[in-house]
Amino acid sequence: MSGFNMNMYPSAKQKRLRSQVVAFLMNKIGLFPDYRHLSQDNELLRRQLYEQTQLYQQHVQLHNELFRSRNQVEENLALRQQTAKNSQNQQSDLILFQDAQPRRVVPIEPHATNVNPSYPNIEPLQTNTVSNTNISQVLQETEEEAALRAEVAQYRQRHAELLGRYEKLNEEMKRKKIDSFESLAKYDKEAMKVFIELARLTEPIPLDGINIGLFGLTSTGKSTMLNALLGQKVADTGVGETTTKIIPYNGTKFTLWDIPGRNDEVSYFSMEYISFFKGLSRRLILIQATVKENSSMMKLLDEIGLDYDIVFNKFDKVEPEEQEEVKNQIKFEIQNIDLKQVKHVYFVSAKHPKMFDDWTVMMNHLDNPSN
Incomplete structure (x- = not known):
C-alpha cells in the first residue's frame, strides 16, 4: 500500500468526504481518468x-x-x-x-x-x-479532495504499466463481446489467466474504518438490507428499487457500499475496481433462492483470492418445515460449484432482523472484520 496515507482522514467528516470522492471516482465513465487537473x-x-x-x-x-x-x-x-x-x-x-x-x-x-x-x-x-468561516471550510474541503485525488494520480502513475495491461485486456474483451467473468472463463481461458494475474498484482485501495461491500441483484432486497444493517432508512425500498452507481452509506460503526446490479460486467474489469474490491473489509453477496444467482461474481472473487459471505435474505418467506432443507441445498451448491472463498453463510430476514439468530451472528462479524 505504498504511496497511500492510511491516517490522512481521521475525522468522521473527512471519512465521509473520502468515501464520497472514492464513490465519485468509481462511478466515472472511463474509470479513474487523470484527475490532476481538478487540483488545478x-x-x-x-x-x-x-x-x-x-x-x-x-x-x-x-x-x-x-x-x-x-x-x-x-x-x-x-x-x-x-x-x-x-x-x-x-x-x-x-x-x-x-x-x-x-x-x-x-x-x-x-x-x-x-x-x-x-x-x-x-x-x-x-x-x-x-x-x-465558510471560506475556511471550503478551502479545507477542496484541499482534502485535492489530496485524495493526488493520491489517485500517484497510484495511477505508479502502476502505469499494470493499468495499460488492464486497458488492453478490456479492449479485447469488448471486441469479443465478453461481459462477465463467467463468459470470460467459458470462451477465452487465456484472457482469463491474464485477468487473474493482473488482479492478483493489483494492490488494495485503502479505505478508512470498516468498509462493507453489498453485492447482489435488486430482487434480493438490498435496500431493505442496507436500512436494517445501518439501523435507519437510508435507501428507498419497494418495487423498482435499483441503483446504477456505487453508493457509500456511512453508519456509526462501518460504511456500507451499495454495489449495483450485475456486479461482474466488463466495466468492473479494471485495476481501480479490483483495487476497490480488495480494499473492502468485508464483501456480502445477497441471494434469495440459490447460489447460482450470483455465482459468477463469487467465482471472480475466488480467483482473485478475496473472501466473502453469502447472505440468504428473505428467509422468512421459506416455510419453517422447509428451512433446514434449504440450508442443506445452499451448502450443497457451494460445494458443487466449488466456491473456495466463502467465509460465512447467513440465513436472515432484513425485514424481520430478530426472527433468526444468524442476524446477531452476522452483525457481530461485521463489527469485527478480523473474526
Missing part, C-alpha cells in the same frame, strides 16, 4: 476566494471614500450659501438657514442600509459576502 481547479477556487475577499474590502473602502467626498461637497456648498445670504441680509441679526445645514453621511459598514436617501445605496457584491 481547487487552486483556482482558492485564488478566486482570496481575490474576492480583497475586492470586497476595497469596495467598502471606496464606498466610504465616496461618501466622505460627498459630505465635504455638501458642507462646502452650505458654507457658500450661508456666506451669500449673510451678505444679502446684513440688516438681520441672525438668520437661520435650515436648508443649508449639511446632511451628514455616516461611512457605512459592510451590509449597512443606506443612511443617505439622496444617493443610491452601493450594495456589496453578493459573491463576496462569504464569511471567513
Whole structure:
C-alpha cells in the first residue's frame, strides 16, 4: 500500500468526504481518468476566494471614500450659501438657514442600509459576502479532495504499466463481446489467466474504518438490507428499487457500499475496481433462492483470492418445515460449484432482523472484520 496515507482522514467528516470522492471516482465513465487537473481547479477556487475577499474590502473602502467626498461637497456648498445670504441680509441679526445645514453621511459598514436617501445605496457584491468561516471550510474541503485525488494520480502513475495491461485486456474483451467473468472463463481461458494475474498484482485501495461491500441483484432486497444493517432508512425500498452507481452509506460503526446490479460486467474489469474490491473489509453477496444467482461474481472473487459471505435474505418467506432443507441445498451448491472463498453463510430476514439468530451472528462479524 505504498504511496497511500492510511491516517490522512481521521475525522468522521473527512471519512465521509473520502468515501464520497472514492464513490465519485468509481462511478466515472472511463474509470479513474487523470484527475490532476481538478487540483488545478481547487487552486483556482482558492485564488478566486482570496481575490474576492480583497475586492470586497476595497469596495467598502471606496464606498466610504465616496461618501466622505460627498459630505465635504455638501458642507462646502452650505458654507457658500450661508456666506451669500449673510451678505444679502446684513440688516438681520441672525438668520437661520435650515436648508443649508449639511446632511451628514455616516461611512457605512459592510451590509449597512443606506443612511443617505439622496444617493443610491452601493450594495456589496453578493459573491463576496462569504464569511471567513465558510471560506475556511471550503478551502479545507477542496484541499482534502485535492489530496485524495493526488493520491489517485500517484497510484495511477505508479502502476502505469499494470493499468495499460488492464486497458488492453478490456479492449479485447469488448471486441469479443465478453461481459462477465463467467463468459470470460467459458470462451477465452487465456484472457482469463491474464485477468487473474493482473488482479492478483493489483494492490488494495485503502479505505478508512470498516468498509462493507453489498453485492447482489435488486430482487434480493438490498435496500431493505442496507436500512436494517445501518439501523435507519437510508435507501428507498419497494418495487423498482435499483441503483446504477456505487453508493457509500456511512453508519456509526462501518460504511456500507451499495454495489449495483450485475456486479461482474466488463466495466468492473479494471485495476481501480479490483483495487476497490480488495480494499473492502468485508464483501456480502445477497441471494434469495440459490447460489447460482450470483455465482459468477463469487467465482471472480475466488480467483482473485478475496473472501466473502453469502447472505440468504428473505428467509422468512421459506416455510419453517422447509428451512433446514434449504440450508442443506445452499451448502450443497457451494460445494458443487466449488466456491473456495466463502467465509460465512447467513440465513436472515432484513425485514424481520430478530426472527433468526444468524442476524446477531452476522452483525457481530461485521463489527469485527478480523473474526
